[in-house]
Amino acid sequence: MINIDKELCTGCRRCSEVCPVDAIEGKDGEPQEINIDKCVMCGQCVQICKGYAPMYEEIPTPISKKLYDRGMLKSVKEPIFAAYNKGHVREVSDLLQNKDVFKVVQCAPAVRVGLAEDFGLELGTLTPGKLAAALRRLGFDRVYDTNFTADLTIMEEGTELIKRVTEGGTLPMFTSCCPAWVKYVEQTYPELIAHLSTCKSPQQMAGAVFKTYGARINNVKPAEMYSVSVMPCTCKPFEANREEMNDSGYRDVDVAITTRELAQLIKDKAIDFHSLPEEExxxxxxxxxGAGTIFGLTGGVMEAALRTGYELITKQSIPSVDLTAVRGGEGFRTAEVEVGDLKLKVGVVSGLKHVEPLMEKIKTGECDLHFVEVMTCPEGCISGGGQPKLIFDEDKSTAYNNRKAGLYNHDANLEVRKSHENPAIKEIYDEFLGEPLGHKSHELLHTHYKSRKEN
Structure with a gap:
């Protein structure tokens, strides 16, 4: 949950300016409050907040108590700001001492271009190898990657889109990877829920796969597994806690922590991030x-889906893997992609405040798009509320540009750049899932949504 500490809030209302759903209420110069019925937990207020606990002034509540109340580790030395998300890193720290559970972790694509910033490296430094090494040093039994289930998401979501387009399903189909966006639809436009893809997010697909297929290949009982995710997003713990996210027979993802929390944990365990080797x-x-990698960017889910969708429909290689027409920054953009005889009309919304006009057009039947990606945060997941905090506003554009460049370069340098060509994806369908949208995948990888709108 996102909170504002009234002892530290100066009432500058920067948080109100960035909130995409007008959930922050209060007068200028007075402590602000969050309307939890509106809040989508994106954490942009956490990123922008400048009100912090001064080192040389007394405040009513000791810093140690604030750290505890926020779910933070006692060893944290960073400034304490007014806007914050209550975390779960203490729970993970305790878990890592438990030898009786099989500890599995996954990391979202944006984490590998954010984490190093908290260790003094250049903004946007790409560190997948050191990330994997750090997680092993922390004590996880398996270090897996959300990028794998990003590829899995494309197989399911791309097939779902083709089915909707060719068989007359509800269009446009919206992506469902961003939990803040899904929550927004549920509480603001529940009449448009049918437009959301039924696919779970990559985080939740991973949780379900780890405790079924993963348990089998590791010869571990699912009840003895503990699944942790590291995310750039402050809404992911909410998503992991949704009551329907237990298709493995257990809580699919037991706990989600942010990029910032992982950095705190690495420091707490005295791991020298700089000296870590590059591991897989x-x-x-x-x-x-590469398609799984670019999920961390605005337009990335769309581009990944088109790379695979084109080849599934035409049975031919896509002319160019780099679909720059759907790339960009904050705002709403559209493109038309020729997929065989089909002219596929797509849209990308980056920054939730830009989505309302589109939703109203859909309600009135004026939208002719087939597929729309929506990301709540302004540049997609790389600018998530759980990423390293950028204290100076002038660093923001540099950080975002470098993070984007890092993921695009990572994609370009990988041998396999299409989800359906990932050999591990082929393997899981052959050995376990059967086929996209099949019985097993529907059971584990798809879900439903519900209205959260007050009558």
Whole structure:
């Protein structure tokens, strides 16, 4: 949950300016409050907040108590700001001492271009190898990657889109990877829920796969597994806690922490991040394509889906893997992509405040798009509320540009750049899932949504 500490809030209302759903209420110069019925937990207020606990002034509540109340580790030395998300890193720290559970972790694509910033490296430094190494040093039994289930998401979502387009399903189909966006639809436009893809997010697909297929290949009982995710997003713990996210027979993802919390944990355990070797994620559930990598960027889910969708429909290689027409920054953009005889009309919304006009057009039947990606945060997941905090506003554009460049370069340098060509994806369908949208995948990888709108 996102909170504002009234002892530290100066009433500058920067948080109100960035909130995409007008959930922050209060007068200028007075402590602000969050309307939890509106809040989508994106954490942009956490990123922008400048009100912090001064080192040389007394405040009513001791810093140690604030750290505890926020779910933070006692060893944290960073400034304490007014806007914050209550975390779960203490729970993970305790878990890592438990020898009786099989500890599995996954990392979202944006984490590998954010984490190093908290260790003094250049903004946007790409560190997948050191990330994997750090997680092993912390004590995880398997270090897997959300990028793998980003590829899995494309197989399911791309097939779902083709089915909707060719068989007359509800269009446009919206992506469902961003939990803040899904929550927004549920509480603001529940009449448009049918437009959301039924696919779970990559985080939740991973949780379900780890405790079924993963348990089998590791010869571990699912009840003895503990699944942790590291995310750039402050809404991911909410998503992991949704009551329907237990298709493995257990809580699919037991706990989600942010990039910032992982950095705190690495420091707490006195791991020298700079001296870590470059290591690989564990296979097969850590194997990924370039398409899975770019999920961390606005337009990335769309581009990944088009790379695979084109080839599934036409049975031919896509002329160019780099679909720059859907790339960009904050705002709403559209493109038309020729997929065989089909002219596929797509849209990308980056920054939730830009989505309302589109939603109103859909309600009135004026929208002719087939597929729309929506990301709540302004540049997609790389600018998530759980990423390293950018204290100076002038660093923001540099950080975002470098993070984007890091993921695009990572994609370009990988041998496999299409989700359907990932050998580990082929393997999981052959050995376990059967086929996209099949019985097993529907059972584990798809979900439903519900209205949260007050009558």
């Amino acid at each position: 994620f564990d296979n097969p559930l850590g194997n990924y394509s």
